[in-house]
Amino acid sequence: xxxxxxxxxxxxxxxxxxxxxxxxxxxxxxxxxxxxxxxxxxxxxxxxxxxxxxxxxxxxxxxxxxxxxxxxxxxxxxxxxxxxxxxxxxxxxxxxxxxx
Numbered sequence: 739x740x741x742x743x744x745x746x747x748x749x750x751x752x753x754x755x756x757x758x759x760x761x762x763x764x765x766x767x768x769x770x771x772x773x774x775x776x777x778x779x780x781x782x783x784x785x786x787x788x789x790x791x792x793x794x795x796x797x798x799x800x801x802x803x804x805x806x807x808x809x810x811x812x813x814x815x816x817x818x819x820x821x822x823x824x825x826x827x828x829x830x831x832x833x834x835x836x837x838x
Contacts, residue, residue, distance in 0.1 A: 778786070809815035 806815060
């Protein structure tokens with residue numbers, strides 16, 4: 739088998755290109771080593787804020803409970819059957835939506 743100068747030059751060029759590509763890969767890897775970053779979308783930031791607010795909100799609104807207890811004790815708390823039925827239906831619908 740005879741190897742010409744042209745073939746040798748082609749191989750040298752091919753390896754040179756491969757070496758350059760390897761160097762580029764190393765540079766890209768080095769840029770990753772600098773540290774990762776995270777950019778949240780506006781929706782994700784809003785969701786994070788909402789979750790934070792929910793976590794800070796107490797499960798029981800003691801001021802409202804105290805006010806209603808006071809009304810009941812004084813005999814001033816009045817609820818109509820329509821209001822009770824409405825709240826029962828709303829609660830049922832919410833349970834179905836949340837429950838799937």
